[in-house]
Amino acid sequence: MLRANLNEILVFMAVVDEGSFIAGGQAMGLTRSAAGKAVSRLEDRLGVRLLNRTTRALSLTDEGRVFYDRGLQILAAVDEAEASVAGRHGTPRGVLRLTVPDAFGRLVVLPLLKRYLEAWPDIQVEVSFTDRRADIVEEGFDLAVRIGDAPADTRLVSRVVARYRAMLCAAPSYVARRGEPLDVDQLAAHDCLFFSSRNRRQSWRFLGDDGSWVKAQGRSRLRLDSGEALRNAAVAGLGIAFLPDFLVADDLAAGRLQQVLPDLEAEDVKIVAIYPTQRLLEPRVRRFIDLMIQELAPGAAATSRTRRTR
Structure with missing residues (x-):
């Protein structure tokens, strides 16, 4: 019964991510009808409606949004459990969620992400390009790249990965x-x-x-x-x-x-990598920090900039 409940939650998450019962069902290896029934069973068990259904679109109800956000936390916890087994030298997998300054992100981080994705095929990356200082913990980011000094927040660990004039x-x-x-x-x-x-x-x-x-x-x-x-x-x-x-x-x-x-x-302008405090840093986060340090070391940044301008 527990496994069936988890499958229904995963189907619900897939339907939301894909935007329809057809696409969500296909992502889970199910027909549209089977996906719809799984979500209906989940709603019946919870006693709330999770999705507003129209002939043209699906949308989350307020309860559905809360449940979906909790589902993301559960999936993140599963990723962390896998990372704890894989250890420091494990293969990066899962979704790396980044927030980066807009201009620095486009000019410097994007070329690094290209190499990162090529090196680790089991990785997906979600990036927020903004000069706004996001709350990493509250907004569910794995890593923030910031320009300037790190915040004095005991929930966070910071590391200087580069310096620019x-x-x-x-x-x-x-x-x-x-x-x-x-x-x-x-x-x-x-x-x-x-x-x-x-x-x-x-x-x-x-x-x-x-x-x-x-x-x-x-x-x-x-x-x-x-x-x-x-x-x-x-x-x-x-x-x-x-x-x-x-x-x-x-x-x-x-x-x-x-x-x-x-x-x-x-x-010098410091580039700081910031991530939530935890005893074990997931391989997907550690590998990206290592890549930044390797590629943005003194001399490396100038080389990368020369490549971009040719």
Whole structure:
């Protein structure tokens, strides 16, 4: 009886994932009629309707959404159980759920994912490209890749996987119109493009002559919550931006941007891998972290960038 109950839950999950009883049934090796009956038996046993059925589409009820989300947690627990048996050197399998910054994800992470998927055929990957800082635990991500310092959250483990040089840059048209600042203090008279979101705001720090860190006091009329948007705004001549070299290398080479105050020494931009605390890290997560460290080590990033621009 227990096995039958689990099969009905799996059929329900497949129907939701595939969007119909026909496709969901095929995914489970069943006919449309058998899949429909399995879901109906599940609903009868639970005493609630899980799916709204129309002649054209299926949709989850509120109860169905709760049950589906719990089902995802169960499947994740099964993946973790397999990983615990496979151990550190086990074969990666299952679904790797990632959240990555938008521009960094497209420019740097996507090429890594291509190699990762080619190396491990039993892996599937779901990626959220966003500069919003997702709650990894609450939203069910296996791994987050973030730019900057890791959050102080005891539920999370963090590891620096790469470092990039950051620089001040502006469009030649902006420099021609407003002039070029000669030192950090003169940034106060310029339009500075800052990253800013609901819960954090970028600050610019540079190493002073006395060896201490100096915070730039730039004027900010435009604040954006996307690294790509900051780059586009700088290229459009809207101000001076402080951006990592992976994002602006092509623009500097093409003359769309130029470096401002190039002799200033700034902190490196850290790329951090963050994952939920657990005693055993699943092979699918560990292998991807290892790949990032291998490919994004000093020198490797420049090589990858050269390959992309050819």
